[in-house]
Each structure stands twice: as structure tokens, then as C-alpha cells.
Amino acid sequence: MFKDIRLHGYANEQIEFYAITAGTEAYNRYFFNTDPTDPDEIRFFSPGNEFVIGRKGITHRGNGGSFCEYMFGVDQPIADLAKEEVSNRLIIYGTHYDHRTGTLKFSDRTEGYHSYDKIFFDGNAIFNYFFALTGSAFNGAMHEQQERIVKVLGKALKRSDAVGEEQDNLIIDEILNIVDDPGAHLFLFKLINVKHREYSDRFKTLYFNNKKITDSDFQTLAALAERYGIDRYQQERIRIDVMYKHPDNRRIVDEYRKILIACNRKGEINKLENARLTRLKTLSVRNKIPGALFYTLDEMLKKDKKLVDLEESNYISETRQILEGMFLSERHIESTIEPEDMLKLLFAKKQAAENRDHAFEEMLLDASKACDEKIRDGADISILEGYSYIITYFDRYDATSSAINQLAFMENVRISEEMIRSLLGNKSAFDMLAPDLFTKLFISGIFEDKYLGIYGRKKVTTLAAGLKLIEENRLTTTALLEQLVRIDNDERLYLTLLEHVKDRIRNFYSKYATKGDQDALKKELAEELNHKKILSGDIPAHLFQEAILTIKKEAVYIHNLLPQIINENNCLLREDFLENSGLDRFYVEELEREFFELNGLNLEDLYQIRKGFN
Numbered sequence: 186m187f188k189d190i191r192l193h194g195y196a197n198e199q200i201e202f203y204a205i206t207a208g209t210e211a212y213n214r215y216f217f218n219t220d221p222t223d224p225d226e227i228r229f230f231s232p233g234n235e236f237v238i239g240r241k242g243i244t245h246r247g248n249g250g251s252f253c254e255y256m257f258g259v260d261q262p263i264a265d266l267a268k269e270e271v272s273n274r275l276i277i278y279g280t281h282y283d284h285r286t287g288t289l290k291f292s293d294r295t296e297g298y299h300s301y302d303k304i305f306f307d308g309n310a311i312f313n314y315f316f317a318l319t320g321s322a323f324n325g326a327m328h329e330q331q332e333r334i335v336k337v338l339g340k341a342l343k344r345s346d347a348v349g350e351e352q353d354n355l356i357i358d359e360i361l362n363i364v365d366d367p368g369a370h371l372f373l374f375k376l377i378n379v380k381h382r383e384y385s386d387r388f389k390t391l392y393f394n395n396k397k398i399t400d401s402d403f404q405t406l407a408a409l410a411e412r413y414g415i416d417r418y419q420q421e422r423i424r425i426d427v428m429y430k431h432p433d434n435r436r437i438v439d440e441y442r443k444i445l446i447a448c449n450r451k452g453e454i455n456k457l458e459n460a461r462l463t464r465l466k467t468l469s470v471r472n473k474i475p476g477a478l479f480y481t482l483d484e485m486l487k488k489d490k491k492l493v494d495l496e497e498s499n500y501i502s503e504t505r506q507i508l509e510g511m512f513l514s515e516r517h518i519e520s521t522i523e524p525e526d527m528l529k530l531l532f533a534k535k536q537a538a539e540n541r542d543h544a545f546e547e548m549l550l551d552a553s554k555a556c557d558e559k560i561r562d563g564a565d566i567s568i569l570e571g572y573s574y575i576i577t578y579f580d581r582y583d584a585t586s587s588a589i590n591q592l593a594f595m596e597n598v599r600i601s602e603e604m605i606r607s608l609l610g611n612k613s614a615f616d617m618l619a620p621d622l623f624t625k626l627f628i629s630g631i632f633e634d635k636y637l638g639i640y641g642r643k644k645v646t647t648l649a650a651g652l653k654l655i656e657e658n659r660l661t662t663t664a665l666l667e668q669l670v671r672i673d674n675d676e677r678l679y680l681t682l683l684e685h686v687k688d689r690i691r692n693f694y695s696k697y698a699t700k701g702d703q704d705a706l707k708k709e710l711a712e713e714l715n716h717k718k719i720l721s722g723d724i725p726a727h728l729f730q731e732a733i734l735t736i737k738k739e740a741v742y743i744h745n746l747l748p749q750i751i752n753e754n755n756c757l758l759r760e761d762f763l764e765n766s767g768l769d770r771f772y773v774e775e776l777e778r779e780f781f782e783l784n785g786l787n788l789e790d791l792y793q794i795r796k797g798f799n
Contacts, residue, residue: 188212200376204217204229206231207357207370231372234246238374245315249278252342272348273349276308278295278331279328280331293328311381315373316371316374317372318369319370319372321366338360338363353375356373380413383409384410388406396431417553418550425475434475437474438474445483479541501533504545508549531578531582535626582626586626596677605652624649632645639769644673648669651664652665675725686732707729711723738766742776743776746758747759747776
């Protein structure tokens with residue numbers, strides 16, 4: 186049975202620590218002291234090893250290293266990223282990777298100092314572990330001890346779920362069981378950034394409630410970050426990591442990552458793979474998955490792949506010039522952001538989003554860091570004003586794009602007067618920059634999207650027309666809300682009818698072509714929906730007929746056209762049906778998937794058919 190002794194304390198007001206020694210007779214091996222001249226420093230030591238926790242950082246000497254859970258989106262070796270089971274970052278003192286031989290090189294020089302800022306910047310933003318080992322298996326020259334640690338523990342430490350879950354007892358048991366030396370002792374040190382943890386916990390509570398952060402919640406988080414002095418980079422990586430860990434997000438993001446890893450190994454992205462990536466991005470909108478989760482993967486895995494133009498695009502060059510212009514050091518050079526510059530930046534942001542070219546976001550982040558550094562070093566406040574002007578419009582862009590995309594592509598979106606007023610305010614701000622800018626940025630492109638469904642099109646069309654009428658004082662926000670809610674209610678009822686009608690036909694009605702059959706079906710269905718309080722009154726005739734017509738079209742496609750499309754690999758026939766049937770592409774693709782799974786067909790054949798037209 187293993188025994189351990191633990192010491193819990195605080196290095197400063199921000200850093201909490203646990204110091205643990207574990208192994209048989211741990212009480213005889215736990216050595217620490219403090220320097221009377223420096224009461225803020227505590228020193229832990231064992232034969233050959235030393236670990237000092239100070240107010241500003243830690244000092245180490247001897248064997249061992251550090252490990253932590255990888256945060257989503259941080260720089261991660263492709264070898265680790267490609268292995269789904271690898272979840273942790275492992276650093277062994279005195280080692281470096283030899284790119285020529287592809288192996289680790291070990292050194293006898295393992296001592297070092299790390300500030301807390303660096304520890305929580307390079308490693309996990311919330312918690313990090315350090316460790317050292319003693320025992321018969323860890324004797325000899327220091328480089329031999331380190332090599333032994335990697336061989337014995339490396340694989341387990343990089344894959345252990347206990348690290349991310351902060352199960353200290355399980356970590357200790359896993360290590361000592363693997364070492365399998367009765368005389369071995371583990372020294373484990375856990376450092377926690379309590380301010381980062383509070384920010385992370387607060388964000389997780391807010392985000393996991395409904396997968397979004399309201400403006401008031403974001404202001405609360407911003408105030409907390411400002412009070413604790415958490416920089417923007419740490420805020421962003423904490424938020425991205427929390428969002429990734431939401432179960433609904435993780436499934437789609439991991440599939441996206443799997444495809445990108447395969448492309449990365451080949452050094453290229455073909456059209457089929459690109460189509461799948463695009464499809465996942467479209468699904469992410471429907472599932473309210475933040476785009477930031479995809480941006481980070483694109484930056485790590487998609488750079489320099491063949492489908493991507495290696496030369497810098499014009500819009501990127503223009504963006505770089507405008508952003509760099511803000512930081513001209515010569516006072517006599519006018520570097521304010523003019524409306525013409527803002528227009529270029531907005532269209533660059535739109536084009537970068539459409540191309541999934543995140544060089545734009547990288548430049549913006551670099552500009553943010555440069556702005557913070559220059560203001561800190563005493564630069565003129567006008568730099569911050571110029572950057573804030575850009576960010577204000579970009580925030581408006583993101584909020585507007587998100588709201589309209591949700592309205593267009595998601596079912597059962599909560600529509601409110603607050604949302605309409607927000608869109609109205611943003612429309613006014615954009616149109617002040619240039620006439621009809623709102624329509625050019627957000628409306629026109631949506632109607633060209635193949636995945637825009639019938640009800641999504643109705644909602645966006647109604648919204649665009651309604652906002653214009655409100656500006657002309659010919660419509661109220663309440664009236665526009667009623668129109669949008671009516672469409673949304675029709676969509677919800679139509680989907681319910683479609684589900685129930687299909688179920689009724691499958692189980693009770695073999696024929697539904699005659700008016701008598703349909704009237705009987707409609708009457709029974711109305712009674713059922715009224716009983717379930719889904720509906721009050723009669724079923725609207727136009728929605729019932731729409732459901733019947735959809736089922737008829739579905740039957741024609743599944744029983745007649747789809748088998749022919751598969752046999753002939755006829756992508757043109759498929760596309761002709763999609764263009765002329767009026768059925769939503771999402772709906773048809775789901776029918777195809779069910780057909781292939783039901784008949785035991787290879788889904789790769791379906792991807793090839795879809796690819797043929799893309």
C-alpha cells in the first residue's frame with residue numbers, strides 16, 4: 186500500500202500549490218525547509234533532487250520534469266495531435282528534440298528556473314504538475330535517469346486521463362505502479378493559478394447553460410478578467426478550451442480534426458476532403474459551435490497545404506497595411522482609420538471567413554498584442570482609439586453574422602425584439618459607412634448558399650424587408666417580430682407534422698393519395714396533436730399539404746431516383762432533383778445517409794457522388 190504526505194499552501198495571492206511525497210515510508214523521506222532570510226520561499230529536497238517554490242517562480246534541480254493537460258488550440262506536436270489518446274504535454278528536464286535524427290537527446294544539465302507567468306503561458310493556463318523520482322531504477326548519470334523516466338513513464342503520462350481530471354491520487358498510483366519498485370518515491374508538485382481557474386469556472390458555468398454567452402455575461406467575465414489582470418491571450422485560450430470540452434462541440438470538432446490530420450500527413454487537401462470540411466463547418470452553425478474551435482485547427486494543420494494559395498491575397502495585404510499603419514512611430518504621419526479603411530477591413534473579414542483563411546485573425550491578434558505593448562510603453566492613446574474603432578465594427582460584424590446565420594440555418598431559434606433592435610442598430614452603423622453595406626455583407630451571400638432551406642429563406646427575406654420598413658417608419662419591431670415568429674411557428678409545426686404524418690403512413694395508411702385518405706389522416710392527426718397540446722385547433726391546410734408533398738417527393742427520390750443515381754454515379758441527376766424539388770439539402774442528405782446505412786452500402790460512394798458536382 187502506498188502512503189503519501191501532502192503540504193498545501195500559496196506561493197502568492199495567485200498561485201496555489203500542493204507538494205506531495207508518495208511511496209513506502211514516505212514520512213521518512215519528506216524533506217523541506219524555509220530560508221529565514223526569505224520566508225516567501227520553500228525548498229523541497231531528496232537525494233539528488235531539489236524543488237524550490239518562490240513567490241515569482243520555481244527552481245528545480247535533479248531528475249523529472251513537468252506535465253499538464255493540453256489545452257485545445259495550443260501549439261501541439263503533430264505526432265501528439267494525430268493520436269486521439271494523447272491528451273497531455275510532457276516536458277523532461279534537460280532534453281531536446283533532434284530534428285536530424287528524429288529522437289530525443291538527453292543532457293546532464295537539468296537545473297532551471299521558470300516564472301509562474303511562463304509556466305501558465307507555455308503549459309496549461311489553469312494547473313501544471315512537476316515531479317521527481319528516487320529509487321533503484323533512477324540512479325546513475327542524470328541523462329540516464331531522464332532517459333529511463335521517458336521509457337518507463339512517458340507513454341502513460343501523455344495518455345493519462347487522471348491528469349486532465351486532476352485526480353492526484355490516481356496519478357500517484359499510476360506512476361508508482363508502473364515504476365514497480367518498492368523503494369521508489371515520487372515527489373509531485375501541483376501548481377494552480379487560482380485567478381485563471383475562477384475565470385474558467387465562471388465561463389464554463391455560463392457557457393454550459395445554453396452554449397452561448399449573453400452580452401451581460403460577457404461584461405461580467407470582462408470585469409473579472411480586468412480585476413484579476415488576465416491578459417487577452419489567456420482569456421481566449423481558456424474560453425476556447427472550455428467550449429471545446431462541451432460534449433456537443435467535441436464530436437464535430439474531433440471529426441474536423443481527424444480529416445485535417447489526414448490531409449496534413451499527405452501535404453494536400455483534395456476537393457472531397459474540402460467538401461467534408463465545409464459540411465462540418467455548416468453543421469457547426471446549426472449546432473451553435475463557435476468558429477474559433479475550427480480556426481485554431483486550421484492554423485495548426487491547414488497551413489501551406491496545396492489547396493491553399495501560398496501567395497498572400499490582396500485582401501490580406503490590404504489588411505496588413507492598414508493595421509501596420511496604426512503603429513507608425515513618426516508623429517507627423519497620419520495613421521487614423523478612415524471609413525474607407527474600415528470598409529476594406531470589413532470585406533476582408535468577410536472574404537477571410539468565406540475562404541477559412543485565418544491569417545486575417547492572426548494579424549488582428551498580433552495587432553492587439555502590439556497595441557497593448559505600445560500603450561504599456563507610453564505610446565499615444567490614439568493607437569488604442571483606432572484599434573477600438575476597428576474592434577467595435579468587428580464585434581458588430583460577428584454579432585450580426587451569428588444572428589442572421591442562426592436565423593437562416595437553425596431550427597427553433599429564439600427570436601426577440603431585443604435581437605431585432607440589435608440588428609437594426611448594427612444595420613444603421615454599417616449603412617452609415619456605405620449605402621446598402623448591411624445587405625452586401627450579410628444578406629446577399631446567404632441566398633447563394635445551397636444549404637439555405639425554405640423556412641430559412643423566408644425568415645431572412647422577411648427580416649431584410651422588415652428592417653428596411655422599420656427604418657422608413659412603415660413597420661414596428663413588434664410587427665416584424667410577429668412575422669418572424671409566425672414563420673418559426675410554421676416551421677416547427679411543419680416539422681412536427683412531417684414526423685407524425687410519416688409515422689402514420691408507415692404504420693396505418695398504405696395509401697394517402699386520395700382526398701378522402703388525406704382528410705381522414707388530417708383529422709386523426711389534429712386530434713392527436715391537440716391532445717398532446719402541440720396544436721390548438723385545426724391543422725393549417727397549407728402546412729399539411731406541404732408535409733404530404735414532401736413525403737411524396739421523398740418517396741420518388743428514395744425509390745426511383747436515388748437507386749438510379751447510385752447505379753449510374755449520376756451526380757447531375759441528383760443535383761437536378763435538389764435544385765427543382767424544393768426539398769432542403771440537409772433533409773435530402775439525411776435521407777441518403779439513412780438509405781445507405783439501411784441497405785449496407787459504402788458511404789464513400791455517396792461522398793464521391795456528392796463530390797462530382799462540387
